[in-house]
C-alpha cells in the first residue's frame with residue numbers, strides 16, 4: 498500500500514507545492530510572488546485565501562483532488578520554541594498562528610493551509626521541523642540586556658534536511674560532523690550544526706544576521722531605535738523595517754536576486770554595491786558560525802534559492818574557503834523533507850508530536 502502526500506511550503510517570496518507517493522516525488526511547482534504582489538496584503542495572514550487559491554488551482558491543473566491524499570503537510574511557522582520532529586496540526590497551534598502570537602511570517606500559513614485542505618479531504622495535517630526548532634546552546638541565548646534573550650528562528654527544515662543528506666553522502670552520521678549551513682532565500686540563516694544540533698544560528702526574521710532579499714538583518718541598534726522613534730512608526734511598520742520592506746527590497750525595490758543580477762549585468766552600480774554587501778555580510782556570519790566549534794568545521798554547506806547563483810557562491814568561496822570546504826547545494830529539500838516527516842508518521846516509524 499502506498500500513501501499520496503501533499504506538501505505545502507509557503508516562503509516569503511514563493512509558495513512551493515509537491516505531490517509525493519510515499520517519499521517519491523511525483524511533481525512539484527514553485528509559484529513565485531513578486532514584492533509588488535505581496536505588498537497588496539497588509540499582513541501575512543491576509544495572504545491565506547490568495548495562497549490557498551494558488552494551491553487549489555495547481556491541483557486542478559494537474560488533475561488531482563484533495564481526497565487523493567493520505568496526509569497534507571505544511572511548513573511549520575512561528576510557534577513556541579520546539580524540538581525537531583513532526584507535529585499534528587491541532588487547535589492550539591492554529592490559534593497561535595492565527596493570532597500571530599509568536600510573530601508573523603509566511604511559514605505561519607503552512608499549518609493553516611494544510612489544515613484547511615485536510616479538513617476537505619478527511620485526512621490528517623502535519624508540520625515538520627518548524628522555523629522555531631530551538632537547539633541553541635545556553636551561551637548563545639544571552640545578550641547584553643537581561644530582558645532580551647536570543648531566539649532560534651531559521652530555515653530549520655531545509656538546514657537539517659540538507660545537513661543530514663550531505664552527511665549520508667559522506668557515509669557519516671549527522672551527529673559525527675561539525676557543519677556550517679547557510680540558507681540563502683528570501684530570509685538568510687547561517688547555522689552552526691555541532692554534531693547534529695544547531696547550537697548557534699541567527700534569527701533570520703527579527704533583525705539578526707546578514708541582510709537578505711527582504712530582511713534587514715543586524716542593524717546598529719541605537720540608530721534603528723532613533724529611526725523608528727523619529728518617524729513615530731506604528732508597530733506593524735516597525736516590523737516591516739526588519740522584515741518585508743527591508744534588505745534588497747528596501748534598497749532596490751525587488752526581492753528577486755535574479756533581477757538584481759540582471760541589473761548588475763546591465764551595469765547598474767548601485768545594484769552591485771548592495772548585492773556585494775549582502776554577500777560580504779553572509780561571509781562574515783559564516784566565519785562567526787565557526788566560533789562554537791573553535792574553528793573545527795568539517796564543511797560549509799550553502800543552500801537555498803540564491804545558492805543557484807555562481808556570482809554569489811564564487812564570492813563566498815573567496816571569503817570563507819579558508820575555514821573548510823564549501824559545498825553548494827542549491828535550492829531546498831523542504832518539500833521532500835515535509836513528505837518524509839509525514840511518511841514516518843503514516844508508517845508508524847515515528848509518533849506525531851502534540852503542540
Ligand SMILES: Nc1ncnc2c1ncn2[C@@H]1O[C@H](COP(=O)(O)OP(=O)(O)O)[C@@H](O)[C@H]1O
Pocket residue numbers: 507508509510511681682683684710752753754755756758801802803804805806828829
Ligand atoms: N538561479 C538563481 N540565481 C540567483 N538567485 C536565485 C536563483 N533562483 C532563485 N533565486 C533567488 O532565491 C530567492 C528565493 O529563495 P528560496 O530559497 O526559494 O526562498 P523563500 O523560500 O524564502 O521564498 C529569491 O531571491 C530568488 O530570486
Ligand SMILES: CCCC(=O)OP(=O)(O)O
Pocket residue numbers: 507508509510602603604628650651652682683684685701702
Ligand atoms: C522565518 C525564518 C525562515 C525564513 O526566513 O524563511 P523565508 O526565507 O522563506 O522567508
